[in-house]
Amino acid sequence: MKKIIYIMLLLLAMPFLAVAQTTGEPQYLETFRPDERTHDFGKIREADGKCTHVFRLKNAGTKPVAISAVNTWCGCMVANYTKRAVRPGEEAEVTVTLDPDHKQGKFVKQVVVLLNDGRQYVRLWIKADITPMDHPITEECPYALGNGLYANFQFLPFPDLEVGSKYGYTLKLGNSTKQTMKVSFVRMPNNTVLKMPDEITLQPRERKSIRIDYTYPRRHKRTCYVDLLPTVNGRKAKPIRVQWNVNTKFKLDI
Numbered sequence: 001m002k003k004i005i006y007i008m009l010l011l012l013a014m015p016f017l018a019v020a021q022t023t024g025e026p027q028y029l030e031t032f033r034p035d036e037r038t039h040d041f042g043k044i045r046e047a048d049g050k051c052t053h054v055f056r057l058k059n060a061g062t063k064p065v066a067i068s069a070v071n072t073w074c075g076c077m078v079a080n081y082t083k084r085a086v087r088p089g090e091e092a093e094v095t096v097t098l099d100p101d102h103k104q105g106k107f108v109k110q111v112v113v114l115l116n117d118g119r120q121y122v123r124l125w126i127k128a129d130i131t132p133m134d135h136p137i138t139e140e141c142p143y144a145l146g147n148g149l150y151a152n153f154q155f156l157p158f159p160d161l162e163v164g165s166k167y168g169y170t171l172k173l174g175n176s177t178k179q180t181m182k183v184s185f186v187r188m189p190n191n192t193v194l195k196m197p198d199e200i201t202l203q204p205r206e207r208k209s210i211r212i213d214y215t216y217p218r219r220h221k222r223t224c225y226v227d228l229l230p231t232v233n234g235r236k237a238k239p240i241r242v243q244w245n246v247n248t249k250f251k252l253d254i
Helices: 002-023
Strands: 032-034 038-045 051-059 067-071 077-081 091-098 105-115 120-131 143-146 149-151 155-158 166-175 181-188 199-202 207-215 224-232 240-244
Touching: 032 120, 038 051, 051 120, 067 077, 067 091, 077 105, 091 105, 091 120, 143 224, 155 166, 166 199, 199 207
Parallel strands: 038 120, 155 240
Antiparallel strands: 032 051, 051 091, 067 105, 077 091, 105 120, 143 149, 149 166, 166 207, 181 199, 181 224, 224 240
């Protein structure tokens, strides 16, 4: 009698078990076998542009397999894949293209191939060792301040905030010359509450970021400003204006 009751309970539970299997995490499909799990492009140069590799995956199982999607987890890689069902004994292709733009050093990323409406998967890997190229300074620092000094901002507007609030910017500076550059800043009028380095050194072609922060000691009753006057190896360059705007509430994502 107990055996009969056990069988009946098992039969009643089977539909729920099936639902749990189909709605759970995707399962690794051992029988969908790639010709290689990891492709290493080896040493590549950013200047040479995109690299492409084709993975071939064989269906060694007894049922058709369909690729639902391919996730590269990185905007620097795109993938194309076989759209039809792959019958037993047949092969599918997954083509992965790596764009090394603004990448450098050791590169390792996974490629997840989702199968059969996402119920199953296989995992692939892409590797490379990327030699970067020398990008123009104006890509990151478009404003020419003179004497070979470039910046990502020439105007820094600060909003009207409550007393005690802190606000700031990351100012990126670049040296476009082949000489070491000593950059000093003078504030006109002088404002000691504005926190920033008074002097930095930039090696040839170097970019460097500094923080400019301000903690509000009081509410400003009028629009006011401070000019940051840079000198490059003793020579004057164009100013960067810092301005506080009364009754202007905004936030810039810096």
